[in-house]
Amino acid sequence: MNTQSLRYDHQKKILYCQGDWRVRQLTNVENEINSVLKTVKSPISIDGSELISLDSGGAWLIYRTIDKLKQAAISCELKNFTQQHMDLFSLLKEKMTALTVTETPIEHYNFFSLIGKETVKRVVGALDFLSFVGEVSLIIKGFFVHARRFQAKAVLRIIEDAGYHALPIIGLLSFLVGVVLAYQLGRQLETYGANIYIVDLSGMAILREFGPLITAIIVAGRTGSSFTAQIGLMKVNEEIDALKTLGLSPLNRIVVPRLLGTILSIPLLTIWSNIFAVFGSMVMARNMLGITPADFLTRFADSIDRSTLWTGLGKTPVFAIAIALVGCFQGFRVSYTAESIGTHTTMSVVQAIFLIIVIDAIFSVLYSWAGL
Amino acid sequence: MNTDETVIEVRGLSNFLGGNWVHNNLDLTVKRGDLYAIVGGSGSGKTTLLRSILMLQKPTSGSIKVFGIEVVNPSIEDAQHVRHRWGMLFQHGALFSSLTVLENVLFPLKEYTQLSYSLLTEIAMMKIALTGLHEDAAHKLPGELSGGMLKRAALSRALALDPELLFLDEPTSGLDPQGADEFDELIKGLKAALNLTIVMVSHDLDSLWGVSSRVGFIGEGRVLAEQPMASLVDNPNPIIKNYFKGPRGQVRDHLKKLPSDL
Numbered sequence: 347m348n349t350q351s352l353r354y355d356h357q358k359k360i361l362y363c364q365g366d367w368r369v370r371q372l373t374n375v376e377n378e379i380n381s382v383l384k385t386v387k388s389p390i391s392i393d394g395s396e397l398i399s400l401d402s403g404g405a406w407l408i409y410r411t412i413d414k415l416k417q418a419a420i421s422c423e424l425k426n427f428t429q430q431h432m433d434l435f436s437l438l439k440e441k442m443t444a445l446t447v448t449e450t451p452i453e454h455y456n457f458f459s460l461i462g463k464e465t466v467k468r469v470v471g472a473l474d475f476l477s478f479v480g481e482v483s484l485i486i487k488g489f490f491v492h493a494r495r496f497q498a499k500a501v502l503r504i505i506e507d508a509g510y511h512a513l514p515i516i517g518l519l520s521f522l523v524g525v526v527l528a529y530q531l532g533r534q535l536e537t538y539g540a541n542i543y544i545v546d547l548s549g550m551a552i553l554r555e556f557g558p559l560i561t562a563i564i565v566a567g568r569t570g571s572s573f574t575a576q577i578g579l580m581k582v583n584e585e586i587d588a589l590k591t592l593g594l595s596p597l598n599r600i601v602v603p604r605l606l607g608t609i610l611s612i613p614l615l616t617i618w619s620n621i622f623a624v625f626g627s628m629v630m631a632r633n634m635l636g637i638t639p640a641d642f643l644t645r646f647a648d649s650i651d652r653s654t655l656w657t658g659l660g661k662t663p664v665f666a667i668a669i670a671l672v673g674c675f676q677g678f679r680v681s682y683t684a685e686s687i688g689t690h691t692t693m694s695v696v697q698a699i700f701l702i703i704v705i706d707a708i709f710s711v712l713y714s715w716a717g718l
Numbered sequence: 719m720n721t722d723e724t725v726i727e728v729r730g731l732s733n734f735l736g737g738n739w740v741h742n743n744l745d746l747t748v749k750r751g752d753l754y755a756i757v758g759g760s761g762s763g764k765t766t767l768l769r770s771i772l773m774l775q776k777p778t779s780g781s782i783k784v785f786g787i788e789v790v791n792p793s794i795e796d797a798q799h800v801r802h803r804w805g806m807l808f809q810h811g812a813l814f815s816s817l818t819v820l821e822n823v824l825f826p827l828k829e830y831t832q833l834s835y836s837l838l839t840e841i842a843m844m845k846i847a848l849t850g851l852h853e854d855a856a857h858k859l860p861g862e863l864s865g866g867m868l869k870r871a872a873l874s875r876a877l878a879l880d881p882e883l884l885f886l887d888e889p890t891s892g893l894d895p896q897g898a899d900e901f902d903e904l905i906k907g908l909k910a911a912l913n914l915t916i917v918m919v920s921h922d923l924d925s926l927w928g929v930s931s932r933v934g935f936i937g938e939g940r941v942l943a944e945q946p947m948a949s950l951v952d953n954p955n956p957i958i959k960n961y962f963k964g965p966r967g968q969v970r971d972h973l974k975k976l977p978s979d980l
Contacts, residue, residue: 368880369827369831369880370831370880372833373832376833376837401880402845402877402912403831403841406840406841434911434912437848437907441844681861682815683815683859684814684815685816686816
């Protein structure tokens, strides 16, 4: 729609507004007005007789034109506007006296102040997390002392959500990882004719590393993020404040069930994951290396002792604590914007997975010292 | 402009929700220039009606015409066309929480106009000023505003594209009496200045007396009466009588004989 919105009569010094002066229809009018204003040196009038419609956006354009002329000490007269349009102008005049238009201030930082800000933010975040862990530990102590308050139902619901509903996805992914692992190992072993060792290698790797790690990462993505989003929304809805005013501790009611539920779920899920991953490598070992399931299982029972399972499972409660605490902590840090729920959910997953891998590395070092 | 023009025409609207008929063959008509208030008890389907008109919820059956365009199963073009001509003030503002008030008002302007950014900023500031907010409020986030300011900010966003039709969902709920009075005045003033047709859902009897030109009373899934406030309170229908019978309904009773300046 590039119809002319105005016409300037140089002889009579009249500026005619034409057509639809509605904010959605106007396009180039700003430049047209400016080019007219440049030529104007003496008093002019603005004529509204050719207007089809005028909304408050259009009225503002005319109003500011008059204002600009006034600043240039050129008087200006409005002609042939309807009463309603004149009312609109006087309304703008009345409301505008106190108002000056300013741009949103943009803050500028230099490189070093940005580094400083970020550092302070991280340190404060880490300290906050530490104090959160401290508070939760104190609550946990009380939690078992007052056994009457033990909320078995809440814990069971978390186990259902974080554990039971995760069974299919963890089973499937573990099976696939088992297949991939056996395939990669099998290719190497085949060249040495050491086919049967596929059982030792994959069994060891799965029970000690892959099972716990896959489970923890999936739970961090599924459950840690949902903790953050749930708690974040509760905070925005003032549900957290409601708990506080009722004299109930949000940590007690919200964090502890989630923590316990996750701690109980993850080891069980890890066993589930182990089963499927071993099954995956068993399938691959049969197809690729010709090891029958019966041979595979016999060898498995002979060569993998129970301590292998326990070294793997031993790490999982620590993973669970990291996932649940980070998820809940990020939830409590949500502020009152929709954006911050997203930011903190992302942070919760990223930090949980980061911690899982760090913890796993620490365990590897510890186990190697202990000679396990 | 034809003042007799029908802006909203609802015919035979039925809504079946959660095992209940919320609306059953509901008819409603809003003419240009009306300040039409929708009232009714809790759960009578006021919000569902508003959501049906706003195309936020598809009715079970019936026809709704806005500006003469059918909005039940509309074409995409028709739906957009209608949406550009109305504005909605949500009960809790529904401002975008991560944008400042100014950015909230600018958002639809930037999306749907071809004017320069600086001019749009001026227009947005003008809208903010029209609703009686101060300039410093414009740069605040919605989370930092009080209830009254939030409603005004939300109103400026609803007015951003100069709609012909404005919907207000409980505009004075959550405001103190003085704030509610001021908001009523604001709505009346803007209606006259911007030539608006307004549809509002309200429980606020002062507001109903003060600003509405016609009231549609919803009960039993239908519009039981469509008349000005002054005659509505004398309606013999037992549901309507009951609604206005309480002490709150009586307060303004003696005032209704006074000449109304509407």
